[in-house]
Amino acid sequence: MPELPEVETVRSTLAPALAGRRLDRVDILDTRLVRPFEPLAVAGELEGERIDAVERRGKYLIFRFESGRSLLIHLRMTGSLRHAPGGSLADDAHRRAVVRLDDGSDVAYRDVRRFGTWLLLEPGELEPYFAKRLGAEPLDHGFTAKRLGERLAGRRAPIKAALLDQRTLAGMGNIYADEALWRARIHPLRPAGALAPDEVNRVHAGVRQALKAGIARQGATLRDYATPDGRRGRMQLEFKAYGRGGEPCERCGTPIERTRVAGRGTWYCPHCQRLP
Ligand SMILES: [Zn+2]
Secondary structure (H helix, E strand, O other), rough: OOOOOHHHHHHHHHHHHOOOEEEEEEOOOOOOHHHHHHHHHHHHHHOOEEEEEEEOOEEEEEEEEEOOOOEEOOOOEEEEEEEOOOOOOOOOEEEEEEEOOOOEEEEEEEEEOOOOOEEEOOOOOOHHHHHHOEEEOOOOOOOOOOHHHHHHHOOOOOOHHHHHHHOEOOOOOOOHHHHHHHHHOOOOOEEEHHHHHHHHHHHHHEEEEHHHHHHHHOOOOOOOOOOOOOOOOOOOHHHHOOOOOOEEEOOOOEEOOOEEEEEEEEEEEEOOOOOO
8 A cells, every 4th residue: 555655755754763773672573574584583683783774666665774784674555664762652463563773762563464574685685676576766867758658668558557567667556556647637548558659758747746746745644554753644635536436527527437457446537538
């Protein structure tokens, strides 16, 4: 559920508080979080590491350590992180890990569905890990409409499915794909490779606008997502298409419709986003 704007909000909230801090104590309370590795072994490896930077790539959160190692955190469906003074967080049956930092504060990881993962990578392993799995960062300067067009060329999959493919673009998910295509006025079932250049330009702009809107509102809280200081995101209050079935399109007044694309609930305006 957390997509690029949610993970970026987590990153930007944690980064100033965690940079330079050492992991004094690590408790991993759920074997699923680090499998196939042993929680005690992973915790032992993490203890003593000092955080150099907190970064993001796609939907992954990265704790970069001074040693050159990295801890890769993927929140998947329902993962979230809280940062608070040590011992100040209430008991939580869904807490899966706690890290005590050298300033006495805690970083607690909560995950109801337990699909989230923590993976410790050795120096040099991070870039190859991402190279196999992730395409361009949609908010990078180097990500142009031309590059998006190259990624979509020849693909018969619906444009929405192409946007959900992390190797096309890193960080898009079901919410922001619908929001991007509404902005682009492109039907989610259009074959990705059949878009005209001006339509690719619109998708490119729509993706960036939707993601920036999400970041500006600190993400969307539908169920579990919260910022590391415990606040809700506000993007859900400003969705243009996602989850708005039957409500009027903000541009034309036509009721938003729901369909399924790539197995995912998909919302669009049948007037603004037409199939040719
Ligand atoms: Zn419309």
